[in-house]
Structure formats: structure tokens, C-alpha cells
Amino acid sequence: MTADSYATAAGLVERSASAYISGIPDNPADDGFFGPASITWRVSGGLISPVAGLRSLILQALHPLAMAGVDQHSGWKQDPVGRLAATSAYVSTVTFGDRATAERAAAVVRRIHEHVTGTDTVTGRRYAAGDPALLLWVHAALVESDLAVRSLLATPLTPADGDRYVAEMVVAATLVGVPRAMVPAAAAELDSYICSVRPELQCTPAAKESMAYLLDPPGLDEDIADIWQDVRDAAITCLPDWAREMYGYHAPEPLTPARRTEIRQALGILDAAFLGEPGVLEARQRITARMRAAQSA
Amino acid sequence: MRRLPALVTAGLSVAAAVAAAALVRRRIGPLRSERGIAALRLAARGGVRYAGSAPRLFAAAGEKREQLRSDLALQTAEDVTATLGDMKGVLMKIGQLASYIDDGLSPTVRRTLSRLQDSVPPMSSELAAGVLAEELGQPPEQVFARWDPEPIAAASIGQVHRAMTRDGRAVAVKVQYPGIAETIAADLGNVSLLRRMLRLAAPSQDVDALISELRERVSEELDYRREARNQRLLAAYYDGHPTIHVPGVISELSARRVVTSELADGARFAELASWSQRERDLAAETIYRFVFRSLYEVRAFNGDPHPGNYLFHGDGRVTFLDYGLVKHFAPDELQPLMQMARFLCVERDPEGFRRSLEQAGFLQPEAPLSTEMIVDHLGVFYDTIREPGPRTITEQYASAVVRRFFDLRSPVSQHMRVPSTYVILQRINLGLFGVLGQLSATADWRAIAEEIWPFVQGPPSTPIGEAEAAWRARQLPGRRPVTVHARR
Numbered sequence: 040m041t042a043d044s045y046a047t048a049a050g051l052v053e054r055s056a057s058a059y060i061s062g063i064p065d066n067p068a069d070d071g072f073f074g075p076a077s078i079t080w081r082v083s084g085g086l087i088s089p090v091a092g093l094r095s096l097i098l099q100a101l102h103p104l105a106m107a108g109v110d111q112h113s114g115w116k117q118d119p120v121g122r123l124a125a126t127s128a129y130v131s132t133v134t135f136g137d138r139a140t141a142e143r144a145a146a147v148v149r150r151i152h153e154h155v156t157g158t159d160t161v162t163g164r165r166y167a168a169g170d171p172a173l174l175l176w177v178h179a180a181l182v183e184s185d186l187a188v189r190s191l192l193a194t195p196l197t198p199a200d201g202d203r204y205v206a207e208m209v210v211a212a213t214l215v216g217v218p219r220a221m222v223p224a225a226a227a228e229l230d231s232y233i234c235s236v237r238p239e240l241q242c243t244p245a246a247k248e249s250m251a252y253l254l255d256p257p258g259l260d261e262d263i264a265d266i267w268q269d270v271r272d273a274a275i276t277c278l279p280d281w282a283r284e285m286y287g288y289h290a291p292e293p294l295t296p297a298r299r300t301e302i303r304q305a306l307g308i309l310d311a312a313f314l315g316e317p318g319v320l321e322a323r324q325r326i327t328a329r330m331r332a333a334q335s336a
Numbered sequence: 337m338r339r340l341p342a343l344v345t346a347g348l349s350v351a352a353a354v355a356a357a358a359l360v361r362r363r364i365g366p367l368r369s370e371r372g373i374a375a376l377r378l379a380a381r382g383g384v385r386y387a388g389s390a391p392r393l394f395a396a397a398g399e400k401r402e403q404l405r406s407d408l409a410l411q412t413a414e415d416v417t418a419t420l421g422d423m424k425g426v427l428m429k430i431g432q433l434a435s436y437i438d439d440g441l442s443p444t445v446r447r448t449l450s451r452l453q454d455s456v457p458p459m460s461s462e463l464a465a466g467v468l469a470e471e472l473g474q475p476p477e478q479v480f481a482r483w484d485p486e487p488i489a490a491a492s493i494g495q496v497h498r499a500m501t502r503d504g505r506a507v508a509v510k511v512q513y514p515g516i517a518e519t520i521a522a523d524l525g526n527v528s529l530l531r532r533m534l535r536l537a538a539p540s541q542d543v544d545a546l547i548s549e550l551r552e553r554v555s556e557e558l559d560y561r562r563e564a565r566n567q568r569l570l571a572a573y574y575d576g577h578p579t580i581h582v583p584g585v586i587s588e589l590s591a592r593r594v595v596t597s598e599l600a601d602g603a604r605f606a607e608l609a610s611w612s613q614r615e616r617d618l619a620a621e622t623i624y625r626f627v628f629r630s631l632y633e634v635r636a637f638n639g640d641p642h643p644g645n646y647l648f649h650g651d652g653r654v655t656f657l658d659y660g661l662v663k664h665f666a667p668d669e670l671q672p673l674m675q676m677a678r679f680l681c682v683e684r685d686p687e688g689f690r691r692s693l694e695q696a697g698f699l700q701p702e703a704p705l706s707t708e709m710i711v712d713h714l715g716v717f718y719d720t721i722r723e724p725g726p727r728t729i730t731e732q733y734a735s736a737v738v739r740r741f742f743d744l745r746s747p748v749s750q751h752m753r754v755p756s757t758y759v760i761l762q763r764i765n766l767g768l769f770g771v772l773g774q775l776s777a778t779a780d781w782r783a784i785a786e787e788i789w790p791f792v793q794g795p796p797s798t799p800i801g802e803a804e805a806a807w808r809a810r811q812l813p814g815r816r817p818v819t820v821h822a823r824r
């Protein structure tokens with residue numbers, strides 16, 4: 040399998056935008072699992088989201104069984120952008136949707152996972168997408184990436200808010216089928232969990248190839264591709280050293296204040312393009328208005 | 337693109353506008369169908385276009401944002417930075433300009449860029465009051481006899497409040513977002529991304545010089561005092577004019593981030609569509625007179641073609657708002673423009689026309705082109721004034737004029753360029769003909785032009801012309817023409 044067999048990444052911005060909007064309700068029955076006063080809402084959907092998302096994918100792919108499941112089942116290569124959009128739509132729904140909608144979406148994901156089983160060709164191990172251990176890894180990589188990227192490229196959460204965020208996100212893991220007791224509920228727990236999984240991690244050919252695709256997606260317009268270089272470099276910069284070394288990525292340019300500003304400017308441009316997609320501004324305004332109302336209440 | 341280097345040496349910020357126009361067409365045009373990508377492309381190319389838009393940093397009231405979302409109001413200077421930092425403020429300016437500067441944008445891309453403007457919520461009343469207090473030394477309730485804490489309109493980097501002065505005048509007070517100057521300056525302070533984009537977009541340009549020019553323009557434009565000066569100048573010139581009204585500035589209530597001017601009320605451009613064609617023709621006539629009287633007599637051109645900057649009062653009376661972008665011409669810059677009109681339309685001397693074009697720098701000397709070709713190519717700009725008699729300005733005509741200005745395809749274009757000083761005249765095409773086209777305005781434009789042309793000084797040709805002549809007769813001797821020296 041070569042990178043040539045992947046479909047192009049055209050439509051990345053448009054489809055990410057539709058995915059985001061699809062999760063944000065007009066008339067929610069309730070505030071969902073997080074709600075407008077949550078840290079989760081505060082940190083979701085900001086400028087740094089593309090970097091946090093990419094960083095979490097890079098980490099997630101290091102679990103050979105998680106990677107094998109994606110590689111062998113999900114239609115990833117035929118429609119990588121669609122696959123990413125589906126994940127974004129799910130995350131958006133669970134974050135902003137009302138409880139019933141989030142639960143329905145989670146049930147769909149659990150049902151899909153039931154059929155995703157097989158053998159990883161690298162390790163020879165059997166896997167099942169519904170395996171709580173795999174799901175937890177995916178969850179942890181996502182949550183930790185949000186924190187790590189935020190602390191480097193945005194205003195970091197206070198330690199207390201960081202803990203609150205990790206605790207809030209526990210429910211997201213339980214929705215896809217991880218027993219609550221397994222899920223780290225504070226930042227330190229999250230870090231030690233990630234450390235504990237490291238011995239299992241491996242940069243398989245599938246991981247390397249998938250990430251090579253994501254870091255330099257073919258078919259992007261020249262200008263998106265230009266901005267994407269910053270997203271990619273930022274994601275690699277924000278990786279832990281060990282993960283970067285496993286992939287053999289070059290040590291990044293140091294994150295000087297000037298470089299940080301440059302990255303944020305590039306992300307600002309990307310965000311402006313995202314905002315230009317139909318419905319994105321309205322969706323954001325719905326969320327902001329609800330957060331404001333919660334604040335003043 | 338091949339003509340860029342010469343333009344750059346001539347005048348950086350305006351050169352960038354030309355580059356931008358070329359880029360927009362070259363790069364955006366073919367991708368019109370790919371909406372999102374085209375939007376990003378546009379945004380990513382923003383650095384170049386921003387240079388062109390910088391003079392326009394204070395845009396018109398955001399007409400599209402009729403319903404100000406007070407529930408989303410910006411509460412603190414940090415909110416301002418979060419909303420307009422990270423290039424968003426910079427891009428917003430680009431978006432505003434892009435919608436003026438080029439015809440090659442699809443409506444979707446225009447909408448996309450205007451979204452950025454829509455995405456900026458108003459300031460909370462406390463935040464706006466805080467800025468005003470910092471600028472004028474006292475909170476608004478003490479500065480003014482009455483102060484409406486709810487903004488009545490959005491301005492691109494500020495908002496407009498209604499108030500009443502202690503001596504009983506109703507005023508509009510434009511208040512700038514706190515921290516916006518610093519935020520935009522910070523984005524321009526870290527120029528590596530801009531530099532990269534500019535290198536991609538225009539490799540032959542002196543990128544660093546362009547960026548420093550850009551910074552200078554921005555700091556200039558972030559100072560409302562400059563705008564106030566321009567508005568005072570035009571208000572003084574048009575004082576007593578029968579149909580042109582420029583709201584006066586209340587200088588003692590204006591400062592760097594606050595500008596207070598006489599409150600004007602009237603019908604918006606959109607409402608004009610439902611008025612009779614006669615009313616629309618009269619309004620168009622006044623707009624036409626305003627543009628060319630200002631140009632020929634004050635040697636100033638209000639470069640803001642936004643239809644939202646006009647308020648209509650019926651019988652051809654129009655109030656002109658927003659003086660954030662006023663270009664002042666030196667006499668020797670204006671002279672060739674008059675010569676061109678004179679030779680082509682009055683003397684009917686094509687060779688003289690050609691010589692004027694060469695003198696102004698529009699046309700290469702000794703270009704291997706027949707004069708007939710040149711007249712054919714450029715005559716479109718003079719279509720409405722070459723012959724006497726009523727003519728209707730259609731939208732088709734307006735867009736043909738706009739396209740022709742930066743047309744790079746014609747063989748004539750190979751030997752032409754737009755000197756930096758005159759790039760802003762594209763805004764006449766967009767702001768004047770664009771608006772007149774939307775009104776389907778009919779008048780004897782030639783006769784009106786003859787009234788205004790200093791080399792003809794024709795007799796009044798319309799009732800407004802009669803009233804204008806009376807107004808001019810009342811002007812004190814020696815007051816006309818106003819001598820203007822653009823000051824910073």
C-alpha cells in the first residue's frame with residue numbers, strides 16, 4: 040500500500056465546517072453532557088483546534104491496534120477527509136448536542152465498532168474497536184492534546200481548570216463504552232496513564248503512512264497547503280519528544296514568541312476561512328450566546 | 337504581474353492594491369466554483385491586499401450588521417483581541433477592500449469575506465463608555481447631555497453611538513474598539529507570515545519596504561483625528577451647498593479613538609431602490625457632482641465607495657458620511673487627468689489624449705500601438721461624457737468600466753500601467769459608476785461635467801446645477817478653490 044492509493048484531501052475546510060455545524064443544535068432539549076458553563080465548551084472550537092486535532096491523531100496512530108482498526112476498516116484511504124469529518128461531527132455532537140442526541144450518536148459509534156475486529160499484521164495481535172483499552176487511548180490522546188496545544192499556543196488553562204477539563208471529559212469516554220473507573224479524571228492521572236501505555240506504542244508502517252498523508256495531504260489548494268504547513272509544524276512542535284522520535288520527525292524550530300505568533304496568524308487565517316463557510320458563524324454565535332447567558336446567570 | 341516592480345518603486349501601498357487586483361483575478365478567478373478554497377486563497381493572499389486596504393482602515397458602518405448582537409457584546413479589551421487578533425482584524429480590512437477592488441470575485445467569496453465583519457460583535461456599553469472616558473477625560477454621561485449606551489451602527493473597528501451635546505446638538509459618536517490599534521500593530525509587528533505570503537504572491541517586490549509602508553498606513557488610519565480633519569475640510573467646502581451635505585465635526589469632542597460629528601439621518605441606499613426613478617436620478621446627480629467637485633476643486637477624493645456612506649433626503653439631497661480614506665492630489669497629479677478628458681471629449685484630439693496618457697505615466701512612450709486602438713481601449717471610461725445628451729448608466733456599463741481598469745489581457749494593456757497615484761481612481765469606477773449603475777441613473781452627464789470642468793466652466797444644466805451656481809456665487813471670493821495640503 041502506498042500513499043498514492045489515498046484519495047485527495049480536497050474539501051477539507053468545507054467538510055470540516057459542515058461536520059462542526061452538524062453537532063450544534065438550534066433548539067437543544069437540554070445543555071448536554073457539558074453545558075455552557077463547562078471548561079469543555081470554553082476550549083472547544085477555537086483557533087488551535089486544527090493543531091490539537093492533528094496532534095491527537097498523530098498520537099492515536101501510535102497504538103498499533105488502534106491504527107490497524109482504522110487502516111483496515113474505516114474507509115480511511117478511500118475518503119480520508121470524510122473519515123475525519125465523521126469524527127469531527129461526532130465530537131461536535133457529543134460536546135454541544137443535547138443528551139439524547141449525544142447518546143444516539145454514541146450508540147451509532149458503538150454499533151460500528153462492534154464490526155471492527157481483526158488482526159494487526161505488525162504485532163500479530165487481535166483487536167476489536169470496541170475494546171475499552173483502545174477507546175481509552177484514543178480518548179486520552181485527544182484530551183491531552185487539547186491541554187498540551189493550549190498551553191503552548193494559547194492561554195493555558197489554570198491547573199485547576201485543566202483538572203476540571205479532564206474530569207468533564209470522562210463522560211465522553213464512557214459514552215463510547217469505556218468503564219468510568221478506567222478513565223483518568225485529573226491532569227496528573229491522564230499523564231501517568233499515557234506514560235503507562237507507552238511500552239505498547241509503535242510506529243507501524245500504517246501509522247507512518249497515514250501520518251505522512253495527513254502532514255502533507257495531496258490535493259489541497261496551494262494556499263491551504265501553505266497554511267497547512269504551519270498547522271503541521273505546530274502539531275509536531277507540540278508533540279512529546281518521545282512521540283516525535285518514534286516517527287523520526289525532525290526536531291521542530293524552537294517555539295519562540297515570534298514563531299508562536301506566526302503560527303497563530305496562520306491559524307487565524309485558517310479560522311477566517313472556516314468562519315466563511317455557511318452556517319459556521321451562526322453556530323458559533325449560538326454557542327457564545329449560551330455561554331454568555333450561563334455566565335450572567 | 338510583470339508591471340509590478342515599477343509600481344512598487346513609485347508608491348508602495350497603492351502598488352500593492354494593483355498587485356492585489358491582479359492577484360485576485362489571476363488566482364481567484366479560475367477557482368470561483370471552489371468556494372471555501374477560494375475564500376482561503378483570498379485570505380491567505382491577504383498580506384498583499386491588506387496593503388491596498390490599509391488606507392481604508394475605517395470602513396463604513398457595517399450595513400450588513402443591522403441587528404447588533406448585544407448578547408455577544410465584547411466586554412473587555414481582551415475580548416477585542418480574541419475577536420480581532422491573529423490576523424482577523426487585518427483580514428477584515430482586506431475583505432472590505434476586496435469587495436471594492438475587484439470584479440473577479442464571486443458573490444460567494446464576497447459574502448465569505450463580509451462574514452468576518454459580521455463576526456465582530458459590538459462593544460458592551462461599559463466598554464465603549466470606558467474608551468470614551470479615556471479619550472475625553474470624563475464618562476459619556478458627563479461629556480454629553482444625553483448618551484445612548486446602545487450603539488446604533490457598527491463601524492469596522494468601532495461603533496457609533498447617538499448622543500446630545502451640552503449645547504443641544506444631536507451627534508453621532510464613533511468609538512474605536514480598545515486595543516484594536518495594538519492588536520493590529522502586533523499582527524503587523526510579526527511579519528514573517530506576511531513576508532512569506534508576499535514573497536509567494538509577488539516575488540519581485542521589495543517585501544520589507546512594502547511591509548514598512550503597510551505599518552505606517554495602519555498607524556495613520558488608526559488615528560481618528562486624521563479622519564476628522566478630512567471631514568472638517570469637506571464640510572467647510574460644501575457649507576451651504578444645495579444638495580450636498582457633509583456632517584460637521586465637533587472637534588472638542590473628538591480624539592484619537594473618538595470622533596463626534598453632527599448626527600445625520602436619512603434613507604439608506606437600499607431604500608432608494610423603492611423611490612421613483614426621478615428621485616434616483618437626482619440623487620445620482622448629486623453623488624456625481626460631489627465626486628468631481630471634490631476632485632477638481634478640493635483636489636480630494638473620498639475613496640470610500642460604500643453605498644452605506646450615503647444618506648438620502650429626497651430632491652437630490654444627499655449626506656456623505658465617513659472620511660476614513662481621503663486621497664489628496666497634488667495639482668500636477670490632477671492636471672493630466674483633466675488634460676485627458678479635455679483632449680478626448682472637448683478638443684477631440686486623440687493624439688493630444690495619447691500624449692497626456694504618456695505624460696501621466698499611463699502609457700509607455702512610443703508604444704507600438706495605433707492611437708485608434710488606445711482610444712478604443714480607454715474610451716469606455718469616457719462613454720458617458722464624450723457626447724452631450726441624456727445617458728443611462730447601467731450596471732453592465734459599470735462593470736465593464738471596472739473590468740477595463742485593471743484589464744491585463746488586452747494588447748493595449750501590455751504597454752499600460754496604472755501609476756500608483758491613480759490607483760485609487762478605481763474607486764471612482766466602483767464607488768461612482770457602481771452606485772450609479774445600481775440606480776440606473778440617467779442624466780446629461782456631459783453637461784454636468786462641463787459645469788465642473790475647470791477648462792470649460794459650462795453654464796448650469798439642471799435645476800441642481802442652477803442652485804449650485806448660486807451657492808458658488810455666494811462663496812466668498814478667494815475661498816475657491818480650497819488649497820489642500822495633506823497632512824499627517
